[in-house]
Amino acid sequence: MTFSTMLSTMSSGMWKTFLIFALTLIGSLPLGMIVALLRKSRFAPVRGFIKAYISIMRGTPLMLQLLVWYFGPYYLFGWNIGNWRFPAIIVGFVLNYAAYFAEIYRGGIESIPAGQYEAAEVLGFTKFQTFMRIILPQVVKIIMPSVTNEVITLVKDTSLAFTLAYQEVFSLAKQISASQTSFMPFLIAGVFYFVANYVVEIVMARIEKSMDYYK
């Protein structure tokens, strides 16, 4: 197998890796906010549930969680869901990353001084307006470095989909390497992850810079 055949075979995996990455972010970034807000709910059972969820998501390996999401429906309930592999991966990633993002958001929200809420309240802003106009924009700036960290981790974590035999870059690299007895696929995968994260770093640095106009 020539280098270019390897590359083109692996490019389908790159697209799949990108799909996991993009869908996870699209799902977990907003879900994390909902989780962070529910964690501060007035109802103790809701708070308890959310705390337990975050604790489990962070306290067990994502690889294990993926296996549970994939095999759980069948072994626990006897359900046979068609084409469940990819949805299970996305569910696993989104729920796991939402827990991490929720904690990052919570830290950001809690670091906003009470005076900001009070000033908004005295001016007559509703709770929703206060959050959307005053609090959230400041939170976004504060949490950006932590979010960048998490996004970079996600790029690499996509390789865990290999556990469910999903043909993303890492799975393909392993397969091709075994069948062709070549080290090259691993190098290609390595360069791919590195370049992807390099792009993430550039994009995130830009976003951070765009919020540099205030302190």
Added chain:
Amino acid sequence: MILEMKNISKNFDGLEVLKDISFGVDHGEVVSIIGPSGSGKSTLLRCATFLETIDGGEIIYMGETAAHTDGSGNAVYVGPHELKHFRKYCGLVFQQFNLFPHYSILKNLIDAPMHVQGISREEAEATAMDLLRKMGIEDKANAYPFQLSGGQQQRVAIARAMAMKPEILFFDEPTSALDPELTGEVLKVIRQLAEEKMTMVVVTHEMPFAKAVSNRVLFMDGGVIVEQGDPRDVFDNPQEERTKQFLRVFER
């Protein structure tokens, strides 16, 4: 009367912070509240501006009751919608300014008028620029709070409160976070508002200022108003031993 507070009581975890406090503010009046820290001055202001809820008593703005005590002795507030109407009457300037750091100075001034009161951008901007001019910081309209000195930030905060066109403006130790040299510029602005007959209640430790600007001084200690009256009387001829004791500290 712009504001009447009657028999106000307030507890924090069983600690009585305000004990049966009554006072009123007339149109165009400037009232200074002085007293040691922990005397309940700030809490009184926060109750008047609805940041804290009272446990008992009455809050009446412009003759309209915002909170009263029911038969069982608990304070009852009007619903959230009516409360919004009462919030329009009062503005509050904080010790720590509490400007919105992600907004330009101009946006700090126009955001609430536009999105709370529904005023058009043109009108809100015109009002804001007038206020900034009055505060002597119209050249800072497009700057951000972090680029301003503390004194300038506090003047912006005053302008932000004024942009809502309140009937009464409360100040919670407006110069306590400022260097002595910046204190003057903020006091000058408050004095200017007093000359324009803006109704104000100022919690302050600036005794000469309180004496010069206010129509009435309240001395608070231990959650009660110990003494009140004309500033000349309270400062030069205090009747209560506790007031004398407190004022003596400032003479040194």
